[in-house]
Amino acid sequence: MPSAVIPKALEPGATIAFISPSARLNIRCSAFMTRATSVLKGQGYNVREFFNTDTGIQSSIANRLSEIRAAFSDPSISAIICTIGGSNFTELLPALVADTELHSVIRANPKIVVGFSDITGVHWFLHALTGLRTFYGPGALPELGEANSVDDETTPLSFCVKNLFRIITSREAIGDIQRSPTYAPKLAALFDNSDTPKPPEIIPTPGWIWIRPGKSQGRLFGGCLTAVARLAGIRSIVPDWRGKIVFFETAIGEDEASGNPIYRVQAGIADLIAQGVFDDAAGLVVGRPFGYDSEKMRDEYIGVIKGLLCEGPLAEKKFPILFNVDIGHTTPMVTLPFDTLAELDSEKDRFAILEPAVL
Template sequence: MSSIIVPKALDPGATIAFISPSARLNDQYPAAVLRATAVLKGRGYNVREFYNKDIGIQSSIINRISELRAACLDTKVSAIICTVGGPSFTELLPGLIADTDLHNIIRANPKIVLGASESVDDETLPLAFCIKHLFRAIADREPIGDVSRSPTYAHKHPSWFHDPASIHKTELVPTPGWIWLRPGKAQGRLFGGCLSVMARLNGVRQIVPDWRGRIIFFETATGEKFGSGNPIDRVKAGIADLIAQGVFEDAAGLVVGRPFGYDSTKQREKYISVIKGLLCDGPLSKKEFPILFNVDVGHTTPMVTLPFDALAILDSEKDQFAVQESGVV
């Protein structure tokens, strides 16, 4: 496993950069960007947005690389936040992999980088939960400890997805809670992300992750139809891809985020049956690593922020998922 690069904690008054290295939604949802900026400025931080209008595919690739590079090179920037996720970040990888000067700069002066799979709703409770656990991960030098659980969640997209100017509060429903799909106890370093992206990363030989001994976490994207969850056949295919690539051969444990669009008991059972059928039955049943389902990560609101490479534990007997190290120094 490669050496871990740990950035400095976000200090009061620091500068945070907004970038969009995949989907380009800043100009479509300016009100949402302004609200996010206001939240951070209200906590005393400075915010800079790195965004240039695209005029084509190659223009977009050049823009996104230059924006990311500029944010990394700016000595006043302490943290970089991706404003939204999306499927097209791999377009940047050939350029970024070849940019050895940038690699050296990042190693010499690492910054906090926050990925994104879903944007935060503006309802008071979800926003407060997200902000609390975001800064717990990037501004607190103490270990996160037990991962928190929100008592409610938003089962629909925020209203501004279909009306950019809307500030209508999203309906909240009770959270079903954690479900241990396989019991056990494990310790390992956290690594993972969106299921479809994880499978794609294993196809880029220069950056194939080392999955050995990890507590892996994954979550699934929304479906192509507005308001829908990721189709169950794609979920099954994504997990099968990771199995075929050997990701779970030496896994210490698995954490699965609450899947968007799977809100009824019947829908959740369908999702769970795929995980059990592929990971708890058949050859991988002998691995016996614990599997925890329905954690507040990924395409869900609200969510906790998990630090990559931080040491974590899973313990079904204690009903515990805890991060034992800080993600910053």
């Protein structure tokens, strides 16, 4: 495991790159990409998009690898935002794991890297083989490309942007993780194959729920539940879970309208237990699950967590479990920096990061 590499804080006027290491929707969703670019430019940054047209599976793999190398090798780029997740990032991992020259380039010129969902694999690769601290946060599609005003603080877009730049520009300890009073229960227009600018409908959030109380400190690590379970078989990038505050969140269902089925959630958590993720965990943070919007559905999701982690052999562990945080497949979302020292305290209703995320 290489020593930790912490990227520099994003400076005004810096250049941010978009890359697409998994799903390749840049052309199909060009209006969203245009709006995402405008949002970043409106915050005072330059934007570059690394994207070549694919002609097949192997062409796509080659393109994605070359785009990753180009973005990381360019000294003018300070931050990289992955446009969206997708299930095929692992196609790149054999080449990325073997590319020791790229590892050296990244360590010598570290950049801020942001993304979520199956971009979990990017985060794990960079942490394990370069030591780089990365950020679990929004992509261009659809988060930064939403049809909303950044200046209207009631919008999900404003919350996403505010929290992203709070994390990657400040050299001060981050402190309390923010929580949005509202969220959008339905997917963005992106998934309706539409470029029509239509702001998401929002409803009140039930807020944080402490499934198991307690107080602890540990370093944050995790990702999308299904990706975490899949990546466990790639030994070279699996983290040391001891003492970690683990976080996970769940993806959308295959119908792109409902949440990840509860049996898959149960299987995913069981996979993590079998892998020893919670043997010496300091805590667990669970993202607000997409599609679980009624009290009955939330209780079903919580019941799975309780049944697996609060009963049986793991009941004696007593680490705190916080549920319904604005991370992952939810709108809006906060940005979480990997491998930062965090604290959970149910008595104070607090989830906080105790150090800066950038230099």
